[in-house]
Amino acid sequence: MKRHVIFILSLILSLTSCTPIYMKMYGMKSPETITDEKIAEFSENYDIPLADSYKLDTSYVTFLYSLDTVKYKYHIKNYLQPLQALYYDKSGQLQSFQINCYAGGYPNLKWDRNEVMTTFPPKEQAPIDSILPLNIQLKYIQQLPDSKDISTEEYDYIVFVHWNRFMGRQSKRLIQAVKANAKLAENQKVKIIYVNTDAIFAY
Numbered sequence: 281m282k283r284h285v286i287f288i289l290s291l292i293l294s295l296t297s298c299t300p301i302y303m304k305m306y307g308m309k310s311p312e313t314i315t316d317e318k319i320a321e322f323s324e325n326y327d328i329p330l331a332d333s334y335k336l337d338t339s340y341v342t343f344l345y346s347l348d349t350v351k352y353k354y355h356i357k358n359y360l361q362p363l364q365a366l367y368y369d370k371s372g373q374l375q376s377f378q379i380n381c382y383a384g385g386y387p388n389l390k391w392d393r394n395e396v397m398t399t400f401p402p403k404e405q406a407p408i409d410s411i412l413p414l415n416i417q418l419k420y421i422q423q424l425p426d427s428k429d430i431s432t433e434e435y436d437y438i439v440f441v442h443w444n445r446f447m448g449r450q451s452k453r454l455i456q457a458v459k460a461n462a463k464l465a466e467n468q469k470v471k472i473i474y475v476n477t478d479a480i481f482a483y
Contacts, residue, residue, distance in 0.1 A: 441474050
């Protein structure tokens with residue numbers, strides 16, 4: 281069963297323009313559902329503030345597949361990648377979109393490929409679209425026991441980091457890259473929301 285899951289995940293990651301990611305080489309593990317307590321444990325290991333730690337509702341997948349799967353085929357694929365950083369501006373529109381299959385790199389994903397992370401928000405990596413604005417994204421974010429209510433009004437940018445246990449060190453490296461990039465925001469107020477997605481891939 282685990283081999284079957286690994287094969288499917290590898291296939292998802294290698295679709296179309298995505299570079300194939302071989303699980304062992306990149307420190308990946310097989311997906312499985314983890315408890316809220318385990319999410320908190322991994323959050324602390326990855327230096328995620330528990331107040332800013334959330335999880336993604338599995339209905340997120342249902343929403344994406346409720347869209348026109350022909351017209352939005354590649355958009356859906358992108359939004360289902362295991363590692364993502366989504367940068368929304370004050371109007372709630374997506375301004376920068378970073379995902380694993382555009383990062384490249386070996387044996388670690390290179391989030392600053394083509395120096396995209398040298399400015400805030402990052403330069404274009406994955407294509408930008410409007411099918412998942414901020415208000416829709418927020419609908420699928422679930423609080424954990426230590427999570428604070430999400431307030432967006434006072435911030436210039438809201439950044440969602442999709443991370444998980446099964447991507448191992450690649451999750452940690454994405455979190456570090458997003459934190460470093462946020463320091464370039466200067467006078468702009470930035471809120472980073474860390475969203476665990478293990479349940480999505482186990483589901």
